Amino acid sequence: MKKTGSQILLECLQQEGVDTVFGYPGGTVINIYHDIADYPIDHILTRHEQAAVHAADGYARTTGKVGVAIATSGPGATNTVTGIATAYMDSVPMVIITGQVPTPLIGNDAFQEVDIVGITRSITKHNYLVQDIKDLARIVKQAFYIARTGRPGPVLIDLPKDIQVASAKFEYPEKVELRGYKPTYSGNVRQIEKAASMILAARKPVVYVGGGATGADASEDLLAFAEMTQLPVTTTLMGMAAFPQRHPQALGMLGMHGTYYANMAVTNSDLLIAVGARFDDRVTGKIASFAPHAKIIHIDIDPTSIKKNVRVDLPIVGELKDVLNNLSATLSKQSEKLAAMIESSAGWRAEIADWKSSHPMAYQPSDTVIKPQYVIEQLRELTSDDAIITTEVGQHQMWTAQFFSFSQPRTFLSSGGLGTMGYGLPAAVGAQAAFPERQVIDISGDGSFQMNSQELATLVQYKLPVKIAILNNNYLGMVRQWQEMFFDRRYSETPMELPIDFVKLAEAYGATGLRATKPEEVGEVIQKALATPGPVLMEFKVDREENVLPMVPAGAAINEMVLAS
Amino acid sequence: MKHTISVLVENEFGVLTRVAGLFSGRGFNIESLSVAPTLDPSVSRMTIVTRGDDRILEQVNKQLNKLIDTIKVTDFTGQDYVEREMALVKVTAEEDTRAEVLRIADIFRARVVDVTPRSYTLEITGAPTKLDAVIDLLKPMGIKELVRSGPVVMGRGQ
Numbered sequence: 001m002k003k004t005g006s007q008i009l010l011e012c013l014q015q016e017g018v019d020t021v022f023g024y025p026g027g028t029v030i031n032i033y034h035d036i037a038d039y040p041i042d043h044i045l046t047r048h049e050q051a052a053v054h055a056a057d058g059y060a061r062t063t064g065k066v067g068v069a070i071a072t073s074g075p076g077a078t079n080t081v082t083g084i085a086t087a088y089m090d091s092v093p094m095v096i097i098t099g100q101v102p103t104p105l106i107g108n109d110a111f112q113e114v115d116i117v118g119i120t121r122s123i124t125k126h127n128y129l130v131q132d133i134k135d136l137a138r139i140v141k142q143a144f145y146i147a148r149t150g151r152p153g154p155v156l157i158d159l160p161k162d163i164q165v166a167s168a169k170f171e172y173p174e175k176v177e178l179r180g181y182k183p184t185y186s187g188n189v190r191q192i193e194k195a196a197s198m199i200l201a202a203r204k205p206v207v208y209v210g211g212g213a214t215g216a217d218a219s220e221d222l223l224a225f226a227e228m229t230q231l232p233v234t235t236t237l238m239g240m241a242a243f244p245q246r247h248p249q250a251l252g253m254l255g256m257h258g259t260y261y262a263n264m265a266v267t268n269s270d271l272l273i274a275v276g277a278r279f280d281d282r283v284t285g286k287i288a289s290f291a292p293h294a295k296i297i298h299i300d301i302d303p304t305s306i307k308k309n310v311r312v313d314l315p316i317v318g319e320l321k322d323v324l325n326n327l328s329a330t331l332s333k334q335s336e337k338l339a340a341m342i343e344s345s346a347g348w349r350a351e352i353a354d355w356k357s358s359h360p361m362a363y364q365p366s367d368t369v370i371k372p373q374y375v376i377e378q379l380r381e382l383t384s385d386d387a388i389i390t391t392e393v394g395q396h397q398m399w400t401a402q403f404f405s406f407s408q409p410r411t412f413l414s415s416g417g418l419g420t421m422g423y424g425l426p427a428a429v430g431a432q433a434a435f436p437e438r439q440v441i442d443i444s445g446d447g448s449f450q451m452n453s454q455e456l457a458t459l460v461q462y463k464l465p466v467k468i469a470i471l472n473n474n475y476l477g478m479v480r481q482w483q484e485m486f487f488d489r490r491y492s493e494t495p496m497e498l499p500i501d502f503v504k505l506a507e508a509y510g511a512t513g514l515r516a517t518k519p520e521e522v523g524e525v526i527q528k529a530l531a532t533p534g535p536v537l538m539e540f541k542v543d544r545e546e547n548v549l550p551m552v553p554a555g556a557a558i559n560e561m562v563l564a565s
Numbered sequence: 566m567k568h569t570i571s572v573l574v575e576n577e578f579g580v581l582t583r584v585a586g587l588f589s590g591r592g593f594n595i596e597s598l599s600v601a602p603t604l605d606p607s608v609s610r611m612t613i614v615t616r617g618d619d620r621i622l623e624q625v626n627k628q629l630n631k632l633i634d635t636i637k638v639t640d641f642t643g644q645d646y647v648e649r650e651m652a653l654v655k656v657t658a659e660e661d662t663r664a665e666v667l668r669i670a671d672i673f674r675a676r677v678v679d680v681t682p683r684s685y686t687l688e689i690t691g692a693p694t695k696l697d698a699v700i701d702l703l704k705p706m707g708i709k710e711l712v713r714s715g716p717v718v719m720g721r722g723q
Contacts (some may be wrong), residue, residue, distance in 0.1 A: 121583060129578070146633060178573065180636040304627040307620065509715045554578040 002132045005133050005164040006031040009097065010039045012140035016069050020433050022046055022055040022172040026072020027112065027358025031164040032418035043461055044433055047056035047454040049076050051426035053083025054452070057092050060428030061413045062388055064217060065093040066147045067430065068125060071421075073101055074112030075156075077121065082420060084154050085123040087415025091215055091237060093152035095143050096124075102162035103131060117158050125153030133166045138173050145176040150183030151302040152215055177455045183301060187318030188325060195297050196330040199229060200337045204293075204348045207231045208254065208283075211238025211416060212300060219243065219402015219409040222275065226265035230342045234354055236263040236277055238416040241317040241406035252353070252361065255283035256552045257398040260359035263552070265352050267559040269294045276300060276320050279309040280417070285534055289557030299323050359563065361402055363546075370519050372396065372471045376403040379441060379469060382526045386411060386557070388431045390424040391450025398548040400443050422451025425468065429455055432464040439467070439530065446472040446496055456509035459535035467529045468537045470502055473544045481547050485562070506537035515539045567596070568622050569614050569648065569718050572629055573636040575604050577608040580634045584611060587632065593617065593625055597715030606634060612717045641718050650693045650716040651680070654700065657707030658685045666706055673699045683710060692716075 003011065009032060013021070020042045036043055050069040056067030069089075071080050077098040078307040087094045101110040104143040117129045128139045128148050136159075199205060212221055219242050226233050226249055233243050234251040244251055254262040264538040266272060272294040277283070284290040287310060295313040297486055298306045299320060306315040331338050363373040369488055376399050379389075389404060390413040391397040406412050413431060415423040428442040449470050459466050480494040503513030512532050516525040522540065529536040550561040574580045581600060586596050596614040602608050615625060622640065641648075644672050655677075660664050660687045669679060673695065679686035689699050693716050700711065 098612065121579075121586050131578070180635060181633045303632070304624065304631050306627075307623060508634070 001169070002167040004031065004035070004171045005136055005159070006035045007407050008133070008136050008170050009140060009159065010035055010139055012040070012043065012171055012172060013041060013068065014039055016066065016140075016144045017546070018066070020044065020059060021070055021143070022059070022385060022430060023069040023070030023319055024052055024072065024076060025050050026076045026099060027411075028073040028101060028161045028413045029070055029097075029164075031161070032070060032097070032099070033178050038380050042433070044458065046429065046458050048452065049089075050422070051429070051452050051455050051458070052081045052307070053080045053094070053096060054086065054420075054423050054426035056096075057083065057126040057431035057434070058096055058179065058390060058413055058427030060087075060092050060094055060430070061097070061181045061427070062410050062431040062478065063434045064410065065235065066144055066532045067092070068097070069094070070097045072099045072112070073116070076112050077114055077116040078222045080117060081123065082418075084156065086415050086418045086420045086423060086565045087154040088125070089549045090211060090415065091152050094154040095147050096154060096156045098156060098158050100158045100160040101127065104162070104430070106160065116156065120156050123154075124156050128160045130160065130163050131272045133163050133168045133380070136163065136168075141173050142176055143180060146178075149210075157295065162282065162517055172258035175298070183490060184317045185301075185319040185322055186300070186305075187316045187323035189326070191314060191316045192323065192330055195316060195327055196334065198271055198295060198297060198314060199273070199331065200334060200341045202270045203345055205231050205271040205273065205345065206251075207233045207273045207275060208266065208277055209233060209235045209239035209242055209275045209308040210277025211236065212241075212292040213239055213242035213320055214409055217409070218276070218320040218324055221321050221324040221328070223247075227322045228328055228331065230340065230345070230349070231273070233265065236259070236283055236416070237401050237414060239277060241402055241409050241412040244407045245405040246407060251400050255285065255355065255558060256554075257402065257548050257550065258329070258558065259361055259402070261352055261355035261527040262552055262561065262562060263550075263558040264292040264355050266291050266294075267557070269353075272296045273325070274298045274300070281309070284309060285552050285556055285560075289559075305336065317324075335550055344453040366543065367519060369543045370516060370522060370540050372473070372540070372546055373399050373403050373469055374519060374563070375469065375522055375540045375542065376443070378401055378522050378526055379443070380404050382530060383441060386505045387441060388413065388428075388435065390414065390427040390442045390546040391423040392442070392451070393419045393421045393442045394445045394448055395481065395548050396443050396445045396448070396471045398478075399471070402548075424448065425452050425466075428466040429458050429464060429466075432466050433462070435546060436464075440465075442466060442468045444468060444470045446470055446474060447476040448503075449502075450500075453505065456506060456511055456535065460510040461498070463534060465467060465533060466535050468535070469526075470539045471542045472502065472539050473546070474489045474499070475544060478548070480545075484547070485543070486553065502537055502539040511535040511537055513539070515541070566618065566642070567614065567616050569612065569641045569646075570612040570625070570629070571639045571641060571718060572613060573603070574609050574611060574632075575634040575636065577634060580609070581611075583632055583681060584629070587628055588615070588625075591624070591628060593621065594630045595597040595654075595712075599717055606677060608674050612715065614716060634713045639720070641720065646718045646723045647721060648692050648716050649690055650696055651714045652689045652696045652700065653686060653707060653712045654689065654703055655679075655684050655686045655710040657709060659685065662706045666703065669699065669702050675699060
């Protein structure tokens with residue numbers, strides 16, 4: 001039986017197991033919206049297309065499935081760009097469907113026409129303009145396959161309106177055939193053996209884990225490997241929840257706002273094992289001084305990540321689960337040598353323990369003013385272990401990474417690579433839609449929150465009980481911190497002086513608003529928020545000029561940390 | 566260092582911009598680029614000449630390989646290969662220089678493909694260095710217009 005293009009698209013989504021999509025209707029996707037009601041696919045209407053993409057991103061990061069977003073042509077499509085770039089930088093599997101003007105009008109500057117395939121070429125893993133309805137099912141099949149395999153990423157399908165209306169026989173291809181796309185899954189056996197030898201010869205080894213460990217669902221394998229070898233483990237912002245942060249071997253985050261002990265350990269290490277991490281400049285600081293004494297083993301599914309920023313002594317291209325398991329198996333065959341390595345690196349572990357006790361992650365507590373770090377600690381105390389935390393971007397994001405102490409994978413959603421303010425609230429929409437029963441908390445700053453605050457409406461409409469914690473310092477805090485430290489305290493355009501009543505704002509949308517202005521109110525407000533059904537916004541009036549520390553100034557080596565204000 | 570890279574890609578809409586965009590987006594310079602379908606009409610071959618140190622070239626190769634439409638990447642640097650480029654040169658040919666232009670054309674086995682009372686248009690084929698040499702010799706006569714195709718290469722034997 002023949003189906004229309006929009007029906008074929010929806011059939012394909014169904015075949016791919018898509019249960020929820022996020023989007024915003026418009027003229028060039030009106031046919032998809034007309035037909036979607038006939039399919040068992042929930043649609044969540046966000047209030048902005050950027051938010052729809054972030055929501056699909058949040059859905060993907062928490063579930064590990066491919067997130068799906070729909071937007072119309074022209075402004076709808078261009079509004080998705082920041083969301084797509086965010087997902088691209090953090091390797092999130094996603095399919096974005098944009099409407100396009102009818103094929104005869106393409107290139108004529110038609111109403112709401114934009115070359116979104118051209119615009120998103122450098123921020124998608126791949127993208128398509130569908131030119132013939134006969135290609136549609138194959139393209140959708142390929143898009144999902146490309147999005148979730150290899151190094152995951154967003155794939156955009158631009159679908160002209162006349163193709164949505166045209167009809168053809170629907171046949172979903174069983175197999176994907178892409179002669180140029182063959183990701184390497186199994187790590188080279190010889191390289192893995194070499195890695196094992198390097199580990200056995202090391203005296204000061206450190207494991208450095210990135211977001212790839214989450215993407216590959218390799219947390220358990222990583223934990224097994226780390227416990228077997230007793231290696232200390234530091235993580236990037238993206239890798240944070242891939243390794244339990246209260247584990248005795250955890251060193252927390254490294255880099256610009258990393259812990260003293262992680263940065264010292266990396267700087268003094270003789271072997272660095274990078275696992276699904278890409279040596280971002282926020283991690284390495286001054287490249288020439290990064291891990292200067294260490295040999296580097298780099299395990300990644302994406303060959304382009306290897307040797308891009310730093311020299312690598314041993315590259316292993318492959319899927320992390322596979323490589324880590326093979327590495328563990330190879331080491332377990334050499335148990336005596338492994339025991340000897342563990343014994344001979346005891347001094348190293350003691351050195352790290354000294355750094356940990358001499359410079360723990362800490363802040364100056366206060367009885368009179370709310371310290372933002374205290375709010376994070378209280379949130380940690382009062383939420384469940386599998387609560388999903390999203391953040392926006394800025395000081396609150398770093399405090400969350402430093403003090404939340406994540407213990408389960410896929411519970412920390414944050415824009416790492418692109419640093420997108422306004423990410424957290426819509427990402428929380430996606431996470432809560434995926435897991436209606438779990439606690440989902442968006443930790444935000446007052447600046448970031450105002451980038452996508454309209455999504456309060458989405459929360460209320462769909463009864464998504466997301467709790468929002470705004471650490472309000474009436475500043476664009478991170479920029480203010482830089483202005484304080486490096487620009488003689490000239491606070492140019494960073495004070496957010498207009499006193500917004502966030503409680504009233506929440507109420508205006510039909511959500512609950514709560515406020516804490518004193519330290520003793522923090523716990524009460526969190527408890528009340530968690531006990532209140534539906535979305536709740538908590539505003540914490542925090543210490544205005546608190547800084548994120550330690551901090552490595554831009555361009556400095558990571559052991560050159562500013563430790564105190 | 567100069568590298569000549571041959572890339573087999575799917576002969577599909579937008580592939581050329583994808584490859585060119587990869588270079589510009591990552592700050593790699595393309596010195597020349599030629600592209601046309603192969604014997605298999607679903608596959609195109611691009612010949613790209615670029616410059617960079619080993620680290621940059623490793624990234625160029627990896628990034629090209631990463632494109633979904635890329636089927637095969639071959640860096641011919643250090644390999645035995647045949648290289649040809651074509652140029653069309655419209656050179657001023659006045660009374661006193663006409664004979665000299667023809668003499669140069671003859672020496673380099675260039676063909677005259679168009680003649681006017683005041684110019685010759687020459688077709689020259691060969692290695693890019695040969696083209697450079699001819700163009701240098703013709704410059705004093707006055708080159709009105711010059712088009713170069715960029716090199717195409719093919720590995721020897723097999």
